[in-house]
Amino acid sequence: MTALSSRHIISMDDLSADDITLILDTAESFAEVNERRIKKLPTLRGRTVINLFLEPSTRTRTSFEIAAKRLSADAINMTGSASATVKGESLRDTAATLSAMACDLIVVRHSYAGAPHVLTECMDAHVVNGGDGMHQHPTQALLDLFTMRRRASRLEGLTVGIVGDIAHSRVAGSLVPALLTVGATPVIIAPPTLLPARPDVLGAEVSTSLDEALPALDVAYMLRIQMERAEGMPFPSLREYARFYGMNEARLAAAKPDMFVMHPGPMNRGVEVSSGVADSPRTVVLDQVNAGVAVRMAVMYLLLGGEGGGAAA
Amino acid sequence: MAYRTKAVVMDGSAIDRALTRIAHEILEANSGCGTIALAGIVTRGTVVAARLAERIERIEGTSVPVGTLDISFYRDDVATRLAPEVHRTDIPFDVEGRNIVLVDDVLFTGRTIRAAMDAIMDYGRPASIQLAVLVDRGHRELPIRADYVGKNVPTSRKERVRVALSEIDETGDSVVIEEEVAG
Amino acid sequence: MALLLKGGRIVDPAVGLDRVADMIVRDGRVVEIGEDLSIPKGVTIECAEKVVVPGLVDVHVHLREPGREYAETIASGTRAAAHGGFTAVCAMPNTTPVCDTGSKVRFVIERAEETGVVRVHPLGALTKGSAGEALAEIGDMVVEGAVAFTDDGHGVTDAGMMRRVMDYARAFDAVVASHCEDASLAGRGVVNEGVVSTRLGLPGQPAAAEEVQVARDLRLAELTGCRLHLQHLSTAGSLELVRAAKERGVPVTCEVTPHHLFLDEDAIGPSYDTDLKMNPPLRTAADRQALVAAVLEGTVDCIASDHAPHGPHEKALEFELAPFGTTGLETALSLVVTHLVHPGELDWADLVRLMATGPRAVFGLPEVRLEAGAVADITVIDPEARVEVTKEWFVSSSANSAFLGGTLLGKATDVLVGGRFALRNGKVVD
Numbered sequence: 008m009t010a011l012s013s014r015h016i017i018s019m020d021d022l023s024a025d026d027i028t029l030i031l032d033t034a035e036s037f038a039e040v041n042e043r044r045i046k047k048l049p050t051l052r053g054r055t056v057i058n059l060f061l062e063p064s065t066r067t068r069t070s071f072e073i074a075a076k077r078l079s080a081d082a083i084n085m086t087g088s089a090s091a092t093v094k095g096e097s098l099r100d101t102a103a104t105l106s107a108m109a110c111d112l113i114v115v116r117h118s119y120a121g122a123p124h125v126l127t128e129c130m131d132a133h134v135v136n137g138g139d140g141m142h143q144h145p146t147q148a149l150l151d152l153f154t155m156r157r158r159a160s161r162l163e164g165l166t167v168g169i170v171g172d173i174a175h176s177r178v179a180g181s182l183v184p185a186l187l188t189v190g191a192t193p194v195i196i197a198p199p200t201l202l203p204a205r206p207d208v209l210g211a212e213v214s215t216s217l218d219e220a221l222p223a224l225d226v227a228y229m230l231r232i233q234m235e236r237a238e239g240m241p242f243p244s245l246r247e248y249a250r251f252y253g254m255n256e257a258r259l260a261a262a263k264p265d266m267f268v269m270h271p272g273p274m275n276r277g278v279e280v281s282s283g284v285a286d287s288p289r290t291v292v293l294d295q296v297n298a299g300v301a302v303r304m305a306v307m308y309l310l311l312g313g314e315g316g317g318a319a320a
Numbered sequence: 321m322a323y324r325t326k327a328v329v330m331d332g333s334a335i336d337r338a339l340t341r342i343a344h345e346i347l348e349a350n351s352g353c354g355t356i357a358l359a360g361i362v363t364r365g366t367v368v369a370a371r372l373a374e375r376i377e378r379i380e381g382t383s384v385p386v387g388t389l390d391i392s393f394y395r396d397d398v399a400t401r402l403a404p405e406v407h408r409t410d411i412p413f414d415v416e417g418r419n420i421v422l423v424d425d426v427l428f429t430g431r432t433i434r435a436a437m438d439a440i441m442d443y444g445r446p447a448s449i450q451l452a453v454l455v456d457r458g459h460r461e462l463p464i465r466a467d468y469v470g471k472n473v474p475t476s477r478k479e480r481v482r483v484a485l486s487e488i489d490e491t492g493d494s495v496v497i498e499e500e501v502a503g
Numbered sequence: 504m505a506l507l508l509k510g511g512r513i514v515d516p517a518v519g520l521d522r523v524a525d526m527i528v529r530d531g532r533v534v535e536i537g538e539d540l541s542i543p544k545g546v547t548i549e550c551a552e553k554v555v556v557p558g559l560v561d562v563h564v565h566l567r568e569p570g571r572e573y574a575e576t577i578a579s580g581t582r583a584a585a586h587g588g589f590t591a592v593c594a595m596p597n598t599t600p601v602c603d604t605g606s607k608v609r610f611v612i613e614r615a616e617e618t619g620v621v622r623v624h625p626l627g628a629l630t631k632g633s634a635g636e637a638l639a640e641i642g643d644m645v646v647e648g649a650v651a652f653t654d655d656g657h658g659v660t661d662a663g664m665m666r667r668v669m670d671y672a673r674a675f676d677a678v679v680a681s682h683c684e685d686a687s688l689a690g691r692g693v694v695n696e697g698v699v700s701t702r703l704g705l706p707g708q709p710a711a712a713e714e715v716q717v718a719r720d721l722r723l724a725e726l727t728g729c730r731l732h733l734q735h736l737s738t739a740g741s742l743e744l745v746r747a748a749k750e751r752g753v754p755v756t757c758e759v760t761p762h763h764l765f766l767d768e769d770a771i772g773p774s775y776d777t778d779l780k781m782n783p784p785l786r787t788a789a790d791r792q793a794l795v796a797a798v799l800e801g802t803v804d805c806i807a808s809d810h811a812p813h814g815p816h817e818k819a820l821e822f823e824l825a826p827f828g829t830t831g832l833e834t835a836l837s838l839v840v841t842h843l844v845h846p847g848e849l850d851w852a853d854l855v856r857l858m859a860t861g862p863r864a865v866f867g868l869p870e871v872r873l874e875a876g877a878v879a880d881i882t883v884i885d886p887e888a889r890v891e892v893t894k895e896w897f898v899s900s901s902a903n904s905a906f907l908g909g910t911l912l913g914k915a916t917d918v919l920v921g922g923r924f925a926l927r928n929g930k931v932v933d
């Protein structure tokens with residue numbers, strides 16, 4: 008197959024196993040480009056990509072921007088806050104304005120779930136979800152799969168522990184269905200205060216003890232802990248969190264010898280991951296960052312190349 | 321659309337002879353193989369490049385670097401057509417200052433070669449770029465010509481030239497012209 | 504003027520009536536019910552194959568005036584009510600400003616007399632500004648015509664405050680209507696906490712957020728002896744609590760909405776349709792079935808729409824930002840007929856109890872019985888009329904209906920308010 012089955016990337020639920028393989032294989036080619044001295048391709052010359060980031064995020068925005076520019080697309084950043092749209096221009100009005108500027112692809116990061124879907128309703132452009140509220144962050148899941156496939160040489164059959172704030176994490180929201188689609192086994196590991204209301208509907212195994220779950224894991228995916236919350240902290244202290252749910256040298260020693268550690272970044276050293284683990288060769292955080300650009304190039308190429316969607320030959 | 325064979329223009333031994341001649345021509349034009357590298361354009365250009373490299377090594381006794389070039393991301397029709405399959409590009413040599421011989425199976429409009437030249441340039445500044453093809457079927461749309469040609473094959477635009485190479489094709493080595501079957 | 508309702512099936516369980524007959528209305532009152540009646544002059548309405556019932560009442564309606572007239576006014580909201588078959592509505596006090604003094608109650612009543620086409624009974628706020636901090640002038644509002652009191656829109660956070668309100672309201676024999684929602688449990692929740700909140704990554708409100716306050720307010724009604732009406736109950740657990748309280752003799756009534764009876768959270772999908780965002784949220788299929796069972800067994804006193812109009816620009820926002828609420832006045836009757844009467848779950852007498860007699864009893868509104876001498880508040884229903892629910896079909900100023908796109912069977916064709924047409928042949932009469 009040569010084209011994606013969907014003309015937007017909103018949720019990992021939209022992507023089949025074939026779609027995921029196509030994206031990861033294409034990303035391998037772009038990863039090669041990213042190792043060259045001249046990291047630029049003329050592929051998307053003349054196309055316009057808008058990064059609409061209505062929630063602060065330097066890392067993801069930069070990654071999308073580099074991806075667009077390496078493909079020679081005109082990349083334009085628009086930042087703001089979703090709350091500003093309450094007072095002034097609504098998201099639909101913003102979308103109408105961007106449509107009038109004839110952009111070909113829009114990447115949207117937004118504080119509220121479902122915002123990318125709103126854009127698909129009122130724009131002709133391809134929409135890529137760069138993270139919506141507590142819902143999904145599909146390109147993060149794709150770059151995570153890319154990193155896992157390179158490190159473990161397979162995806163099928165891997166047991167991946169996802170540790171931490173599952174309830175509020177769009178990273179987990181995308182990674183769990185992505186792992187299920189490719190035949191891996193996700194295990195979500197968190198105190199009950201950080202689990203979603205119905206973890207069973209996600210299809211992942213659930214554990215409240217990292218130490219119990221640890222021996223089975225091929226990958227330990229440590230989610231970032233949000234340090235400030237309006238509704239109060241869901242655990243007593245960072246120290247206690249680190250003691251029960253942090254990845255440290257002792258846990259690394261107790262795990263499978265080839266288990267590796269991932270983190271979507273930025274890491275809170277000493278909380279989710281101890282400093283020693285963070286700097287160890289068993290942690291692949293920088294590989295994830297590298298993969299981010301290649302995967303996002305692949306997504307843009309596959310959506311904008313051809314006529315998008317299933318129309319391409 | 322259906323096609324049928326119109327003529328077999330090269331068989332296995334013709335292809336062999338043509339490649340051996342091209343290997344000699346490349347060495348002659350570049351005064352040996354000291355500065356050259358081959359870059360095969362996927363898929364069949366890669367095979368042709370490997371065969372040329374093998375012949376050059378047999379003649380000269382030293383190996384010549386060979387790379388693989390996928391030009392999917394350099395095509396000028398990305399907007400309307402995705403490449404059927406994207407392959408990994410692998411240029412395991414420094415392009416800077418070298419004489420690069422692009423290798424492909426068939427030269428047609430020249431657009432693929434234009435894309436390949438762009439791709440090579442993104443790796444560095446070669447001393448020169450030359451072009452070797454097994455078949456030149458004409459109908460150029462860009463000011464491009466081959467330096468080394470296995471066989472010139474006059475065709476009509478509606479015909480198709482199929483190159484089969486035993487490394488990847490079950491039918492073994494051949495170059496065939498096919499024409500459309502009406503209806 | 505004299506009216507003859509000819510050949511309709513007249514149903515009123517309060518007077519033991521369910522038969523095909525004629526009815527004469529003169530000078531705003533029912534004059535006679537019997538066979539083969541005629542009038543020398545006046546208007547004859549052909550009611551064959553139709554059902555004639557006491558005028559329907561919706562005890563939970565947001566008319567938005569004053570403050571948000573772009574979404575609804577007393578004029579447009581009462582026309583929507585007539586279109587839906589209602590002869591009276593109870594207006595919630597969460598307008599801008601909040602209806603929390605006698606003069607604001609008077610405003611609503613006077614506006615309704617000037618611009619409305621059906622009766623409007625305002626509710627007043629329990630606390631000043633519905634802020635939950637200080638008693639509102641409940642006595643003054645009773646005198647000016649408020650029929651009950653509520654801080655609808657959110658719960659009364661402080662249990663001590665709720666107790667004081669209920670104690671005080673008893674002095675005026677006023678009904679306290681409660682929107683049960685514990686803010687600390689509901690949090691930022693915009694859907695039911697469970698499968699859909701997990702799938703769509705939306706903050707959820709657990710069923711317990713409602714049930715905790717239902718249990719609290721039932722205990723406070725027992726403590727104070729105040730009459731309590733529980734608004735828009737949405738969970739199986741809430742109905743369980745009400746059932747037990749009624750058995751203990753607690754003076755409590757309750758309502759459920761058509762959207763909680765006929766929709767559940769599974770309707771909310773990846774399109775994040777904000778017309779399906781309401782408070783309390785759509786619950787599980789099991790909750791929905793428990794609500795229907797409670798209606799059938801009689802635990803539920805009335806069906807109320809919680810008609811909550813919003814402008815299109817408000818509902819066009821992201822799901823988490825859009826306001827709560829669906830319109831309901833114009834679909835409530837058709838939904839109940841389609842989903843409960845036609846399948847034989849309810850008979851017409853049950854419908855009268857749930858949508859005419861029950862609602863009046865909840866807030867002590869004047870009774871309407873289909874017998875000689877009664878005020879002629881009458882609804883005529885065509886059970887076989889098809890309704891395509893489209894934006895254009897609504898008379899309300901707003902079209903944020905959770906039921907858009909549906910086809911329903913059964914609707915009001917004529918509505919008489921005090922003998923005067925508010926709806927005739929399906930058209931609102933100004």
